Amino acid sequence: MTALDSLPPWLMALVAFFLVLGSTLTLLGAFGLIHLKSFYDRIHAPTLGTSWGTAAILLASLLTWSWVQDRVFVHELVIGICVMVTTPVTLMFLGRAALHRDRAEGGGAVPPAAAARSSADESMSSDSDPKAATLPTTLGSEKVRP
Amino acid sequence: MTTVLWLALTWAQIALGLAACLAAYRIAVGPRAQDRVLGLDALYIATMLLFIVTGMRLGTPFLFEAALVIAIGGFVGTVSLAKFLLRGEVIE
Numbered sequence: 001m002t003a004l005d006s007l008p009p010w011l012m013a014l015v016a017f018f019l020v021l022g023s024t025l026t027l028l029g030a031f032g033l034i035h036l037k038s039f040y041d042r043i044h045a046p047t048l049g050t051s052w053g054t055a056a057i058l059l060a061s062l063l064t065w066s067w068v069q070d071r072v073f074v075h076e077l078v079i080g081i082c083v084m085v086t087t088p089v090t091l092m093f094l095g096r097a098a099l100h101r102d103r104a105e106g107g108g109a110v111p112p113a114a115a116a117r118s119s120a121d122e123s124m125s126s127d128s129d130p131k132a133a134t135l136p137t138t139l140g141s142e143k144v145r146p
Numbered sequence: 147m148t149t150v151l152w153l154a155l156t157w158a159q160i161a162l163g164l165a166a167c168l169a170a171y172r173i174a175v176g177p178r179a180q181d182r183v184l185g186l187d188a189l190y191i192a193t194m195l196l197f198i199v200t201g202m203r204l205g206t207p208f209l210f211e212a213a214l215v216i217a218i219g220g221f222v223g224t225v226s227l228a229k230f231l232l233r234g235e236v237i238e
Contacts, residue, residue, distance in 0.1 A: 068205075
């Protein structure tokens with residue numbers, strides 16, 4: 001606490017607010033990671049930590065170091081940009097991989113791919129009576145394996 | 147006013163450590179492989195933020211480099227694991 005004692009009170013309050021905000025949001029995201037039931041719900045929870053959790057803590061660190069070293073200290077922006085750019089890419093990849101695995105396993109937990117669904121609709125309307133073909137076939141195609 | 151900052155730093159360290167523990171729990175019991183990869187993603191974010199907060203408390207700028215390396219390495223690790231789950235190999 002030697003370098004941090006030189007901060008003025010208003011900056012200290014601001015830094016403390018950002019620290020508490022960021023760490024609490026990260027903790028809430030991690031709690032949602034173990035609390036939510038489905039993987040497709042859980043994939044949303046840690047983004048609390050990667051959006052405002054990271055931004056608030058990096059902002060607190062940036063303000064502190066800029067005051068202590070008496071110059072504009074922008075090293076945190078590199079970490080912030082890296083995290084904010086890479087997290088959507090990572091989670092989109094992961095969600096796509098999970099969807100691929102769930103579809104390959106079957107079981108009707110996830111809806112089938114668009115190509116498999118349209119082919120299932122055509123086969124259903126061709127071999128059944130015309131009255132069933134006019135019904136929306138989303139319920140019937142849930143069980144089709146892709 | 148120093149007490150306020152001390153309390154905030156302590157709370158931030160406790161909360162981030164707890165978040166890392168919850169992510170490690172998800173890695174340990176995650177029912178499927180994608181849950182474990184998601185837990186690893188949350189674990190490296192919490193650890194990176196914990197490094198930054200600890201660097202603020204200790205007054206040393208050397209933990210920034212560690213946080214930067216964790217951020218980049220975590221991205222590469224999660225993407226390659228997701229690629230492995232999607233295709234079965236990392237480099238085709």
